[in-house]
Amino acid sequence: MKKRIMVTGGCGYIGSHTAVALIENDFEVLILDDLSNSNKEVLDRIKSITGIRPKLLEVDLKDSFLCDNMFCYNKNIDAVIHFAAHKAVSESIEKPLKYYHNNLYALINVLVAMEKYNINNFIFSSSATVYGNPDELPITEKNKTKRPFSPYGNTKRVAEEVLEDITISNKDLSAISLRYFNPIGAHDSGCLGELPNGIPNNLMPYITQTAVGIRKTLSVFGNDYPTKDGTPIRDYIHVVDLAEAHVIAVQRLLEKKQENAFETFNLGTGNGYSVLEIINAFEKVLNQKVNYTIADRRPGDVPQLYSDTSLAKTKLGWVAKRNLENMIATAWKWEQNYRQEQNLQEN
Incomplete structure (x- = not known):
């Protein structure tokens, strides 16, 4: 019998890539998603890659009865594997109650249901934002978590505290929190990638949409940070590397290899690139110009975040394999393919 994995938010960017990785590793995938920031056409894209169309249950997890x-x-x-959450930093600052309501209610309802129906393995989609503005770089799991600068980030920190508490009270539950740095890139096939609704909040789709002509100009939020070129530095990781880490984490839980009931792991490359370095790399790799302007700093951003992933390497046997050039090339391939699809449908 195949092991059956429930993936909440599985039609989203990271969730869909993780669904592909799970299917490729012979797991059965059941997706729960309210499609508030995703589209069910993703299921067809997953099938085009894996040959299997996972089952989708459309549900709002904030509703405890449903x-x-x-x-x-x-x-x-x-x-x-719990991905279901709102994730835009700037929107969370404008609408904090929306984020606390959605991200925490959904989590708690899932955990209550898991306890009721004796499901004891849980992977949480967390974020490097739980470290706030770090005192030391690179960031290890020994860095203290701090009050993040955005409600979005704080929902991740509070969620981890909930998990820590519940794994103490429920001796059967094991949980792993994977703290992502900055996922970019797309599946090698060009059939699956990041597709945000409206103006992108993340850098790479903003770059690709600008380069392909969907956006007139890319806004670089701040050039006066205490970094080498004044723009924020982040640790960018390929989404497929990230997806593969989730498969390894699931296997760790199913094989009862965890050392503590609640474990946390950083997922990044350990390399920090500034916003301008990413733009310049995009232009160099693809010989494609990107129009950008400098805008005011964006609330909730910190100057630098990059990881030390030694713990994931030691305990999970996982390291990021794909380089920045591959991240850029696959993101661009996805963008071009998607726009071609749209043009064909319109014509």
């Missing part, structure tokens, strides 16, 4: 029903009528779940 969430319970999803678990009640879908038995034999071996593990849950």
Whole structure:
């Protein structure tokens, strides 16, 4: 029997790539998603890559009754990977209650249902934002978590505290929190990638949409940070590397290899690149000009975040394999393919 993995938010950017990686590793995938920031056409894209179209249950996990029903009528779940959350830093500052309501209610309802139906393996989609403005770089898991600068980041910090508490009270539950740095890139096939609704909040789709002509100009938020060129420095990781880490984490839980009931791991490359370095690399790799302007700093951004992933290498046996050039090339391939698809549909 294949192990059955429930993936909440599985139609989203990271969730869909993780669904592909799970299917490729012979897991059965059940996706729960409210499609508020994604599209069910992603299921066809997953099928085009894997040959399997995962089952989708469209549900708002903030609704405790509906969430319970999803678990009640879908038995034999071996593990849950929880991606379902709002994720825009700037929007969370403007609408904090929206973020606390969505991100924490959904998490708690899922955990309550898991406890009720005796599902004991949980992977949480966390973020490097839990470190706030770090005192030391690179960031290891020994860095203290701090009050993040955005409500979005704070929902991740609070969520981890909830998980820490519940794994103490529920001796059967094991949880791993994967703290992402900055995912970019797309599947090598060009069939699956990041597709945000409206103006992108993340850098790479903003760059590719500008380069392809969807956006007139890319806004670089701040050039007066205490960094080498004044723009923020981040640790960019390929989304497929990230997806593969989730598969390894699930296997760790299913094989009972975890050393503590609640574990945390950084997922990054350990390399820090500034916003301008990413733009320049894009232009160099693809010989494609990007129009950009300098804008005011964006609330919630910190000057530098980059990782030390030694713990993931030691304990999970995971390291990021794909370089920056591959991240850029696959993101651009996805953008071009998607726009060609749209043009064909319109014509």
